[in-house]
Amino acid sequence: MFVDKNLGQKQKYQKIDISELEQVQKKKVKQNVNINVYTGNQYSDDYYKILQVRKQLPAWDAKEQLFMLLEQYQVIVLQGETGSGKTTQMPQFLLEKYCKGRGIACTQPRRVAAMSVAKRVAEEMDVTLGEEVGYSIRFEEKTSNKTILKYMTDGMLLREAMHDPKLERYSVVILDEAHERTLNTDILFGLLKEVMLKRPDDLKVVIMSATMDAEKFQKYFHNAPLLDIPGRVFPVEIFYTQKPEKSYLDAAISTTINIHAYEEPGDILVFLTGEEEIEEACKKITSEIQKLGDDVGPVRCVPLYSTLPPNQQQKIFESAPQPNKKGIQGRKIVVATNIAETSITIDGICYVVDPGFSKQKVYNPRLRVESLLASPISKASAQQRAGRAGRTRPGKCYRLYTEQSYNTELIDNTYPEILRSNLSSVVLQLKRLGIDDLVHFDFMDPPAPETLMRALEQLYYLGALDEEGNLTKFGQSMSEFPLDPQLSKILLSSKDFYVTDEILTIVALLSVQQVFQRPKDQQQQADDARYQFVHQDGDHITFLNVFKAFKEHNESSDWCYSNFINYRSLKSADKIKIQLKQIMSKLSIPSTKTDPSNALYYTYIKKALISGMFMQTAHLTKNGAYMTVKDSQIVAIHPCSVLNHKPEWILYQEFVLTSKNYLRTVTDIEGKWLYEICPEYFNPKTIKNIETRKEFEKIEKQVLEEQRRKPDLLTVEQIQKLHKHVKSERTQSVSSPKTIQK
DNA sequence: GAGCACTGC
Numbered sequence: 001m002f003v004d005k006n007l008g009q010k011q012k013y014q015k016i017d018i019s020e021l022e023q024v025q026k027k028k029v030k031q032n033v034n035i036n037v038y039t040g041n042q043y044s045d046d047y048y049k050i051l052q053v054r055k056q057l058p059a060w061d062a063k064e065q066l067f068m069l070l071e072q073y074q075v076i077v078l079q080g081e082t083g084s085g086k087t088t089q090m091p092q093f094l095l096e097k098y099c100k101g102r103g104i105a106c107t108q109p110r111r112v113a114a115m116s117v118a119k120r121v122a123e124e125m126d127v128t129l130g131e132e133v134g135y136s137i138r139f140e141e142k143t144s145n146k147t148i149l150k151y152m153t154d155g156m157l158l159r160e161a162m163h164d165p166k167l168e169r170y171s172v173v174i175l176d177e178a179h180e181r182t183l184n185t186d187i188l189f190g191l192l193k194e195v196m197l198k199r200p201d202d203l204k205v206v207i208m209s210a211t212m213d214a215e216k217f218q219k220y221f222h223n224a225p226l227l228d229i230p231g232r233v234f235p236v237e238i239f240y241t242q243k244p245e246k247s248y249l250d251a252a253i254s255t256t257i258n259i260h261a262y263e264e265p266g267d268i269l270v271f272l273t274g275e276e277e278i279e280e281a282c283k284k285i286t287s288e289i290q291k292l293g294d295d296v297g298p299v300r301c302v303p304l305y306s307t308l309p310p311n312q313q314q315k316i317f318e319s320a321p322q323p324n325k326k327g328i329q330g331r332k333i334v335v336a337t338n339i340a341e342t343s344i345t346i347d348g349i350c351y352v353v354d355p356g357f358s359k360q361k362v363y364n365p366r367l368r369v370e371s372l373l374a375s376p377i378s379k380a381s382a383q384q385r386a387g388r389a390g391r392t393r394p395g396k397c398y399r400l401y402t403e404q405s406y407n408t409e410l411i412d413n414t415y416p417e418i419l420r421s422n423l424s425s426v427v428l429q430l431k432r433l434g435i436d437d438l439v440h441f442d443f444m445d446p447p448a449p450e451t452l453m454r455a456l457e458q459l460y461y462l463g464a465l466d467e468e469g470n471l472t473k474f475g476q477s478m479s480e481f482p483l484d485p486q487l488s489k490i491l492l493s494s495k496d497f498y499v500t501d502e503i504l505t506i507v508a509l510l511s512v513q514q515v516f517q518r519p520k521d522q523q524q525q526a527d528d529a530r531y532q533f534v535h536q537d538g539d540h541i542t543f544l545n546v547f548k549a550f551k552e553h554n555e556s557s558d559w560c561y562s563n564f565i566n567y568r569s570l571k572s573a574d575k576i577k578i579q580l581k582q583i584m585s586k587l588s589i590p591s592t593k594t595d596p597s598n599a600l601y602y603t604y605i606k607k608a609l610i611s612g613m614f615m616q617t618a619h620l621t622k623n624g625a626y627m628t629v630k631d632s633q634i635v636a637i638h639p640c641s642v643l644n645h646k647p648e649w650i651l652y653q654e655f656v657l658t659s660k661n662y663l664r665t666v667t668d669i670e671g672k673w674l675y676e677i678c679p680e681y682f683n684p685k686t687i688k689n690i691e692t693r694k695e696f697e698k699i700e701k702q703v704l705e706e707q708r709r710k711p712d713l714l715t716v717e718q719i720q721k722l723h724k725h726v727k728s729e730r731t732q733s734v735s736s737p738k739t740i741q742k
Numbered sequence: 743g744a745g746c747a748c749t750g751c
Contacts, residue, residue: 109749109750110748110749110750111749111750137750137751138750138751153749153750153751154750154751155749155750155751156750156751158750158751159751180749182749182750183749183750184749184750184751273747274745274746274747275745275746275747276745305747305748306747306748306749307746337747337748338747338748339747339748341748342748342749343748343749358747358748359746359747359748360747360748361747361748372746372747374747417749425751429751481751482750482751483751513746514746518745579751638743638744638745639743639744639745640743640744640745656745656746658744658745658746659744659745660744662744664746
């Protein structure tokens with residue numbers, strides 16, 4: 001069994017103290033059926049009203065069957081469409097029978113879902129949210145020692161598993177929305193399978209999913225029985241095109257206009273792949289419909305994608321415009337990314353336009369690159385999209401591909417994320433959970449061996465694994481952070497470079513997207529505003545400047561707005577920084593400081609970055625192009641970088657494959673530092689490109705020479721003392737930002 | 743001088 005060495009062998013878990021309470025309350029209940037078993041209070045009027053509604057749900061009829069199956073089996077698969085009530089009702093039923101001193105966990109892939117479902121169920125049970133029913137998501141734990149039913153994100157349960165590997169605080173674990181196959185759900189599948197063996201008598205597992213995947217789940221869980229709950233949705237009529245479409249975008253626009261001109265009232269949802277397409281489509285649809293004049297009704301065409309600010313996202317919930325002069329009804333048209341497939345549901349949609357594409361992440365282990373590619377969707381996805389038309393009344397779905405394409409070309413299910421991702425972080429988590437033999441680990445869909453090898457290799461170089469592939473003490477500390485292993489490494493080594501706070505800031509900002517805003521109609525102003533934060537050494541230190549300035553302006557949202565800084569990103573980075581800092585102190589990592597006026601201040605920051613990011617570095621070759629140091633890929637600095645010169649060596653955060661191989665978030669470094677920090681990785685013999693290899697040979701010679709002359713090489717600490725009072729000529733702190741005149 | 747689907751710890 002895996003023992004968490006940091007925490008000692010006998011970790012104590014918070015036990016839910018309800019058995020005694022339960023006895024007392026049960027006595028009371030015997031005397032009076034109007035008493036809430038969980039609180040001992042009289043039920044409210046609302047309780048009975050809601051109860052009537054609940055009893056109408058299809059899930060209600062499956063209650064006895066649920067009990068029957070769980071009597072015989074440790075794990076069951078529960079299949080139910082939207083509207084069946086499975087997420088809200090099943091956990092409540094399970095509470096009646098399987099809550100003996102332990103709680104029930106129900107996981108969700110998304111935070112909002114965990115929160116809103118918990119709130120709803122607390123109402124249904126007539127209890128206070130956060131008492132008997134609660135939720136747990138990052139940055140917000142709304143539970144107490146009375147909590148017996150907890151909705152949580154799947155990532156949160158995984159975090160708990162690190163300190164409670166047998167999940168002993170739960171008697172039932174429910175994995176909801178399992179068909180979405182998030183990375184975390186897939187890890188939990190494997191983990192639960194092992195935990196079930198260790199707790200055959202006191203753990204029940206319920207896998208809940210929409211249709212399509214049920215059989216696969218049953219098979220994976222030793223032929224678990226299936227409980228099928230009918231959904232409550234309206235029929236959706238499906239239309240296909242006769243011939244393949246030349247341009248799905250044009251086809252989507254014209255189909256939408258036709259629906260508007262000829263179909264009954266009812267809102268339209270159009271699926272496209274990204275921001276640019278969506279904005280273009282909205283413009284065209286609006287202008288084309290205006291051309292049709294008063295013979296058709298007025299439209300409100302609204303875009304929807306995740307990077308849209310929340311107040312604009314809210315517009316999708318506004319109702320259709322009023323009828324026009326001729327009394328023809330108005331219509332709302334939502335043009336959305338995949339976000340409308342799972343995360344956001346819009347009521348009142350009767351027509352869906354589905355061109356059959358979405359942007360999907362793909363991972364190339366050979367190049368170690370994740371990229372986004374517009375690709376055909378799966379049958380499951382197409383069904384999900386069609387279903388969006390039948391939530392309020394019978395609807396229609398227009399698929400902009402042929403029926404034959406649907407049958408023969410679309411795959412059944414979207415490849416699970418675990419087959420499309422860099423797995424360094426997954427492997428570290430699995431190692432931490434005590435799963436050592438990854439090659440034989442029971443993945444529902446085993447990742448490519450090469451992907452696993454890449455992950456193991458990276459973790460080895462980061463010092464998280466030893467030569468045998470065992471988790472090191474250092475790796476164990478790394479796994480405590482909710483970060484990519486590379487970033488955890490940077491944080492842990494920052495103390496050796498005397499820049500813990502700076503690195504905390506940079507790492508926090510690297511884990512949020514979009515620090516800078518650049519609206520299409522104000523690009524010049526945005527670039528001007530950004531200029532005041534620019535540090536010549538690159539994007540990482542520029543981020544640091546932004547954060548410092550944000551703090552100096554008291555985290556003002558107005559200041560962010562006028563300086564084209566994303567306020568939400570900065571606020572969330574601030575939260576993340578606090579969390580990371582807490583983990584650092586829990587791990588007893590001392591915080592260390594360097595005065596910004598110290599000549600080596602920026603060197604230290606960059607060296608700390610190298611300690612984790614050394615695998616992502618590039619060298620300028622004689623012909624003026626960059627080449628990645630180890631894989632010899634020809635790459636270019638992304639135009640959005642603040643670097644306006646071409647340093648010989650650079651470190652990059654992200655490799656994006658679009659029209660070219662681009663490096664994003666880049667910093668100027670020195671080749672010598674690479675060799676000093678990771679001599680093993682930059683051994684010249686391992687470098688393929690001749691030019692780069694020669695450079696490292698030179699560096700190696702130079703370093704060895706220096707070591708020969710000074711056998712007692714100065715430590716960073718000694719160097720720091722030497723430089724303590726040296727004022728830097730290169731000092732560059734945050735310039736005081738001016739307000740932009742508009 | 744280009745363009746980033748969606749989550750989550």
